[in-house]
Amino acid sequence: MCVLATAGCKAPEKPRYTVDTALAEQGRAVIERAGCAACHEIPGVAWPRGRWGPSLAGFGDIGLIAGAVPNTAENLSAFLRNAPAVKPGSTMPPIPITPDEARAAAAYLYGIDDDV
Amino acid sequence: MFDALWGWPPPVLDPAGPYADKVTVLAWVLLALGVIVTAIVCAALWVAIKGPARWKQRLGGESAVWIGGIAFPGVVLTALLFWGLTLTADLTDDITGTEPRIRVTGEMWWFRVQYLDPAGRVVMEDANEIHLPVGQPVVLELRSADVIHNFWVPHLSGKKDMLPGRTNLLRIQADKAGQFGGVCAEYCGGPHALMGFVAIAHQPADYARWQQGRMGRLAQVNATGGPGRQLFMESGCGACHRVAGTEANGLAGPDLTHVGTRATLGAGILPNHRGTLIGWIGDSQGIKPGNRMPSYDTLSAAELTAIAGWLEQQQ
Known part of the structure; x- marks a missing residue:
């Protein structure tokens, strides 16, 4: 039983996401340009450090985006562009970025997973 | 506002209008002369330390002081003064009164923007954004509501102080359409580093349309x-x-x-x-x-x- 319990706690063999670092770097530029940090604390973005929305530190570890939809790259890209469509009633409004920009921003958010 | 300070080429060396252009030319010439003079001084230093005896002797003579110490700087600086004053003379030309006029007031920590009619009345008010037509000088009345601020759009002009109790005039002109970042360039307390604005230059037809649209909305x-x-x-x-x-x-x-x-x-x-x-x-x-x-x-x-x-x- 004890063995089983500890085996269950073992860290996964590989990170949940493979991050394209070049895309992630583009994503950071998108995030800075779009002003995401006005509401969210985002590691790697020095200013601003928004407090109004949730902090995005360790975002890669989160299971559900906004507590509602599975945290996959596809869902996240869609959520970044039009959150209310993905999660009805979301406080986060649609953000004026292109699908490519959203994918890049998503790559950046997965890249800041702090325990990989 | 950050594109007022960062980017490549650096905004201070990337003029987008005639007034900024002159300041940039002046800066390049001063830089070039500075490099030349530094090179001459270094060469003379090398001669003084390691050069052949004959050269050392020449450099140590009285004529070197007359030529290098008095004649050369005298001629160069005088020429530079006249050239610089001529180059920048029209920056302070008389204002004809036909230019579009905008009053920009520095406030802690933002810019109040008021568009004026020829009689000096405020016809439209905005903030932190200045719209201007391409290819035409625009006169800015710079004021302050509290402390000393400073108005600076590196792509379009040099800096100008915004002083309480005083109106400073500044002419700016953009020769291409686009958005140019501006900042407060005088420390004015707390969030000074986050006090910026944008200047947006439109082609004359677009500018007229923009102006009509704004006035139309105000009338409704x-x-x-x-x-x-x-x-x-x-x-x-x-x-x-x-x-x-x-x-x-x-x-x-x-x-x-x-x-x-x-x-x-x-x-x-x-x-x-x-x-x-x-x-x-x-x-x-x-x-x-x-x-x-x-x-x-x-x-x-x-x-x-x-x-x-x-x-x-x-x-």
Whole structure:
């Protein structure tokens, strides 16, 4: 039983996401340009450090985006562009970025997973 | 505003109009002369330390002092003075009075922008954004409402102080359409580093259309409504902010009549869309600590969204 319990706690063999670092770097530029940090604390973005929305530190570890939809790259890209469509009633409004920009921003958010 | 300071080529060396162009030419010439003089001094130093005896002797003579110490700087500096004054003479040309005139007032920590008619009356008010036509000089009346600020759009002109109790005139001109970042270039307290604006240059036809559109909207009744408008009024936003055609007529903060069209928020520091509007109203102190707008953290997410939605309609 004890063995089983500890085996269950073992860290996964590989990170949940493979991050394209070049895309992630583009994503950071998108995030800075779009002003995401006005509401969210985002590691790697020095200013601003928004407090109004949730902090995005360790975002890669989160299971559900906004507590509602599975945290996959596809869902996240869609959520970044039009959150209310993905999660009805979301406080986060649609953000004026292109699908490519959203994918890049998503790559950046997965890249800041702090325990990989 | 950050594109006023960063980027490649550096904005100070990337003029987009005749007035900035002259300042840039002057800067390059001064830099080149500085390099030449430094090279000459280094060469002379080398001769003095390691050069052949005959050269050392020549360099140590009295004529070297007369030539290198008096004649050379005298001639170069005099020529430079005359050339520099000639080059920049038209920066202070008389103002004809036919130029579009905009009054820009530095406030802690944003820019009040008032478009004037030929008689000097305010016809339209805005904030942190200056629209101008391409290829035409625009005269700015620079003032301050509190402390000393400084108006600077590196792509378009040199810096000019904004002083309390005084009006300084500055001419700017853009020779290409585009958006140019500007900043306050004089430390003015707390969030000074977050006090910026943008200058937007339009082709003359676009400028005329922009102007007509604005004046047309001012002439209409402000019919935008809904819960956002009600919340805006009930929360007391109108005590500091004016929205033409509504009961909001505060003068302390930026005029929000056209806030939905602005490129930036928070005095040139954030892009302007619903997300940043919500973040700014909900927690402006977290974004720009010390600015004079309190964080409206008592408003719920839905209320902020409604207010932001209404502000977006203020075109």
